[in-house]
Amino acid sequence: MYFQDGLVPYARWSFFIHFLLALSIIFIPRLLDLGRETHQITKVISAIRVDVVAMPKHTILELKKLSAQASAGKRDEISPKNIGPKYLKKGKGKSLKDLLKGEASKSLSIKSKKGKKSRVKKGKYNKELGKLILQGNKISKGWAIVGDTRAMVLDEFEKYVAALPDYVRANWKLPAHLIKKDLNCRIQIFIGNKGELKKVKLFKSSGNSEYDKKAIEAVRETSFPIPSNKVRERAERGQILLGFPL
Amino acid sequence: MRKILILFSLFAFVNSSASQNLSIVSVGEATLEKDNIYLENPYYKGWISKENKKIIAKLVKLIRNDFSYYKNRFLVFPKKYKNYSSKSSVVESVNYVAWAKKETNLLVKIDFSSSVRKEEGLRYIARIHSINEKKVIKELQGTLFKKDWRKEGHYLSNRIFHSITGKKSIFNSKVIFVSDATSTGSGKKRVTRKELYVVDFDGANRKRITHHGGIVISPAISPKGDKLIYSLIKKGKGEKRIELYLLDLVTKKKQVLSRRKGLNSGGIFFPNGQDIFLTLSNLGNAEIYAMNIASKNIRKVTSHYASDVDPSINSDGSMMTFLSNRSGKAHIYTLDPSGKEKAVKRISFVGMFNATPRFSPDGKEIVFSSWLDNRFDLFKINPDGTGLSRLTKDFGSNESPSFSNDGEFIVFSSQRIISKYRAVQNIYLMDRDGEVVGPVVKDFGNCLSPRWTESFMGF
Numbered sequence: 001m002y003f004q005d006g007l008v009p010y011a012r013w014s015f016f017i018h019f020l021l022a023l024s025i026i027f028i029p030r031l032l033d034l035g036r037e038t039h040q041i042t043k044v045i046s047a048i049r050v051d052v053v054a055m056p057k058h059t060i061l062e063l064k065k066l067s068a069q070a071s072a073g074k075r076d077e078i079s080p081k082n083i084g085p086k087y088l089k090k091g092k093g094k095s096l097k098d099l100l101k102g103e104a105s106k107s108l109s110i111k112s113k114k115g116k117k118s119r120v121k122k123g124k125y126n127k128e129l130g131k132l133i134l135q136g137n138k139i140s141k142g143w144a145i146v147g148d149t150r151a152m153v154l155d156e157f158e159k160y161v162a163a164l165p166d167y168v169r170a171n172w173k174l175p176a177h178l179i180k181k182d183l184n185c186r187i188q189i190f191i192g193n194k195g196e197l198k199k200v201k202l203f204k205s206s207g208n209s210e211y212d213k214k215a216i217e218a219v220r221e222t223s224f225p226i227p228s229n230k231v232r233e234r235a236e237r238g239q240i241l242l243g244f245p246l
Numbered sequence: 247m248r249k250i251l252i253l254f255s256l257f258a259f260v261n262s263s264a265s266q267n268l269s270i271v272s273v274g275e276a277t278l279e280k281d282n283i284y285l286e287n288p289y290y291k292g293w294i295s296k297e298n299k300k301i302i303a304k305l306v307k308l309i310r311n312d313f314s315y316y317k318n319r320f321l322v323f324p325k326k327y328k329n330y331s332s333k334s335s336v337v338e339s340v341n342y343v344a345w346a347k348k349e350t351n352l353l354v355k356i357d358f359s360s361s362v363r364k365e366e367g368l369r370y371i372a373r374i375h376s377i378n379e380k381k382v383i384k385e386l387q388g389t390l391f392k393k394d395w396r397k398e399g400h401y402l403s404n405r406i407f408h409s410i411t412g413k414k415s416i417f418n419s420k421v422i423f424v425s426d427a428t429s430t431g432s433g434k435k436r437v438t439r440k441e442l443y444v445v446d447f448d449g450a451n452r453k454r455i456t457h458h459g460g461i462v463i464s465p466a467i468s469p470k471g472d473k474l475i476y477s478l479i480k481k482g483k484g485e486k487r488i489e490l491y492l493l494d495l496v497t498k499k500k501q502v503l504s505r506r507k508g509l510n511s512g513g514i515f516f517p518n519g520q521d522i523f524l525t526l527s528n529l530g531n532a533e534i535y536a537m538n539i540a541s542k543n544i545r546k547v548t549s550h551y552a553s554d555v556d557p558s559i560n561s562d563g564s565m566m567t568f569l570s571n572r573s574g575k576a577h578i579y580t581l582d583p584s585g586k587e588k589a590v591k592r593i594s595f596v597g598m599f600n601a602t603p604r605f606s607p608d609g610k611e612i613v614f615s616s617w618l619d620n621r622f623d624l625f626k627i628n629p630d631g632t633g634l635s636r637l638t639k640d641f642g643s644n645e646s647p648s649f650s651n652d653g654e655f656i657v658f659s660s661q662r663i664i665s666k667y668r669a670v671q672n673i674y675l676m677d678r679d680g681e682v683v684g685p686v687v688k689d690f691g692n693c694l695s696p697r698w699t700e701s702f703m704g705f
Contacts, residue, residue, distance in 0.1 A: 041268045055597050055625065060626075162271055165274060172273050175281065241269065
């Protein structure tokens with residue numbers, strides 16, 4: 001026994017009072033400031049790096065059309081596999097010549113399918129956009145994080161989140177009387193394994209119900225990309241906020 | 247102690263549930279939703295003559311046509327135009343719920359009444375109803391005269407547009423351009439004459455401005471629309487001179503501003519309307535100079551062994567863009583026009599031959615033409631050299647772009663080869679993204695060098 005019998009009740013009371021004091025330090029500010037966000041929010045943006053190497057082959061209208069078609073059709077899974085160059089896999093016992101032969105036959109088979117329109121999949125527009133990138137309009141797509149203007153490598157989840165504005169933006173429209181106002185709202189989205197929208201929650205209202213409604217409508221009208229395995233859990237738990245405009 | 251443990255676990259739970267990791271991404275600014283605007287049949291108050299009814303019908307048709315230019319902003323209803331006839335003698339009250347079901351956002355009702363005296367014209371009241379807000383957002387009154395019905399129609403269109411958007415429209419604008427329509431003869435006997443003309447933005451009301459009987463090139467109009475500068479090519483004995491003229495559109499008096507040896511061309515107005523910038527080559531090399539109209543004193547703005555031509559100034563006069571071959575090819579540059587060779591920056595790095603760079607009214611974009619695939623096409627670029635994008639393709643050879651006063655449209659000349667010996671050049675209008683709205687001037691000789699102006703005095 002470190003304490004004498006007479007001091008034990010005193011020590012208990014002292015501990016209890018100090019514990020309550022610690023709790024009050026943590027909770028009272030929260031109770032007084034109810035509007036404060038208790039979430040840890042990371043801002044993510046996508047960035048496009050444009051290297052101009054020639055006059056653009058495609059007009060703004062052509063690019064818009066392709067972009068809209070791609071946005072409507074693309075449901076590709078976003079993962080690092082889909083980003084960056086694709087390298088030829090070296091197989092056992094295969095020479096470089098064999099590999100090139102294989103690639104050549106692939107391109108030939110694509111050519112033979114050209115006439116068959118019915119076989120063209122929705123992913124066609126992504127391929128066309130890919131071609132545009134090589135034609136001088138856009139060279140490469142990169143990722144960067146806001147807050148630190150130096151480009152940072154984003155994790156897979158952040159890459160998924162950063163890609164979402166491209167999907168939502170086509171549906172984000174406001175009437176003239178709202179577009180003039182400086183409003184802002186945030187929508188929390190819960191995305192399922194197949195990219196389906198499971199739940200939409202108004203995380204922060206703009207204070208204008210019509211504006212909030214338009215933002216929610218834009219989200220509901222969007223076909224979201226399929227999250228990869230590593231992203232699924234967080235997407236399903238609703239760890240994504242869409243800022244309208246931020 | 248048990249109580250303390252319970253409190254501890256509660257504390258831990260509260261804290262863990264409050265700190266969820268969220269990632270936020272900006273969707274960006276919304277695009278503007280189109281407004282469905284319904285222009286109702288006109289209402290007549292009292293007796294209106296048959297002749298006046300015809301004018302009213304034309305006026306309503308003109309307003310409808312004006313709004314159709316902004317097809318990214320408005321959908322004009324009813325979709326099919328029939329001859330507007332009297333709706334009723336009394337302005338009916340608006341059933342907002344019924345209009346909302348038709349997905350109409352805006353409803354315009356105009357009622358006309360005759361003045362007691364004929365010379366006082368027709369009086370009108372236009373009411374703009376916001377269906378969403380269930381109220382009249384603006385009531386506009388005016389007088390319509392038979393001889394000025396087009397002008398009044400554009401004026402009313404502009405007031406309606408401004409009431410809805412809070413911005414100025416293109417409806418009061420005009421386009422000045424050069425045409426060789428007065429040329430005579432053909433083949434070796436052909437005598438080419440190029441004169442200046444002015445036309446409403448919708449192609450109506452074309453008028454001739456100059457009568458030199460020579461070749462007029464590169465016109466420019468002052469910001470107030472009261473002065474015009476242009477160059478005139480004069481062929482003398484063994485030499486060709488290019489002189490710069492100033493035409494006062496109010497007094498109709500013209501004077502030579504510069505007749506130095508060589509080039510006196512490519513003149514543009516500084517935003518103050520008192521100074522101009524022009525290209526002179528009297529010292530052997532084409533350089534850009536600033537000139538005060540009143541004193542005719544000149545100041546060198548570019549100074550380089552390469553040729554510098556085709557200046558364009560942004561609306562606050564803080565930046566000039568121009569064409570120079572100082573890199574070996576014709577490329578676009580910017581500089582601060584307040585000094586000599588001040589803050590020169592090259593902004594175009596691709597293209598075989600770039601030409602006629604022109605600032606947008608807000609100064610955020612520069613439109614220019616560039617030689618590509620054996621013809622000129624139009625492109626846009628930001629003044630910092632970013633955002634290069636293409637506007638035209640497979641639409642003839644397109645040159646001389648000029649932004650509209652609101653920056654939403656670009657007027658340009660487009661040439662089509664008809665045969666080995668014949669080509670036609672017309673003036674077209676497109677929106678800022680390159681969607682062609684239609685011709686402004688067609689089948690009027692070869693038309694070139696269009697310049698947009700919000701105001702034009704004296705004609």
